[in-house]
Amino acid sequence: MIPVPEPLYAALFRSLSERESAETAADLASDPSVAESVRRHYRRIDIVAEGALRTSTALACQEGCSYCCHRWVMASPAEVFTVGEAILATRGAERRGFIERVHHNARRAREASAQGDLHRAPRCALLDDDDRCGAYEQRPSQCRRHHSTDLDACLSAYLDAFQAGQPFPSSRPYETVGAAAEAGLMQGLRQRGLETRRYELQSALSEYLEDAFGCVARFVAGKPSFRHAMAGPSPASCPEAA
Numbered sequence: 001m002i003p004v005p006e007p008l009y010a011a012l013f014r015s016l017s018e019r020e021s022a023e024t025a026a027d028l029a030s031d032p033s034v035a036e037s038v039r040r041h042y043r044r045i046d047i048v049a050e051g052a053l054r055t056s057t058a059l060a061c062q063e064g065c066s067y068c069c070h071r072w073v074m075a076s077p078a079e080v081f082t083v084g085e086a087i088l089a090t091r092g093a094e095r096r097g098f099i100e101r102v103h104h105n106a107r108r109a110r111e112a113s114a115q116g117d118l119h120r121a122p123r124c125a126l127l128d129d130d131d132r133c134g135a136y137e138q139r140p141s142q143c144r145r146h147h148s149t150d151l152d153a154c155l156s157a158y159l160d161a162f163q164a165g166q167p168f169p170s171s172r173p174y175e176t177v178g179a180a181a182e183a184g185l186m187q188g189l190r191q192r193g194l195e196t197r198r199y200e201l202q203s204a205l206s207e208y209l210e211d212a213f214g215c216v217a218r219f220v221a222g223k224p225s226f227r228h229a230m231a232g233p234s235p236a237s238c239p240e241a242a
């Protein structure tokens, strides 16, 4: 494979993040549903990401492989609402299962946080019995960006939680698209004055499932969307980068 010069990645990052920022801000202005704007963003990015994979080292990621779904995931409120809507769109036993597991994991998150031991995360509440993501089309940016070109590295990180924070062997084109997509989404949300702080996914989802209206009302009012979920650093100290 012919190596791509570094400035091309920087140019790709810039043009894609600017496009996503503009498209997301326009979608948010024309559609009152924040989750629908996020879903549109994901659909656009999935097409670009497919193209990036054609110029990349093959990924080790396969359907039904879930080693990376045993980590804490951080997501912005708009992304949490999008996953929450996907859960609420399910019915019967499937829905009850998701809700039970989300609340269970939220309790685990609170305990882990209180004990200062966030190395070990529970199996994501969104995983189904076949180890497939139950909200795959709506999974947050952190999940969409995460990938690996080496299954052994995934297994090692799964078996040893202390390795989970280590970088994985990755695809430069795929990572660039993912970073640009997330940066564009966050910039678009910020342009509309909406919160982009990341929250721990399970505890934020738990709060959303208990009080979706309150979470969305605070988000729209420009206040912190979640009162009890674990929050990450403020966006100002956590810039998105290629």
Ligand code: SF4
Pocket: 068, 069, 070, 073, 124, 125, 126, 127, 132, 133, 134, 135, 136, 139, 140, 143
């Ligand atoms: S949301 Fe889906 S992709 Fe992300 S950790 Fe959970 S199961 Fe895995």
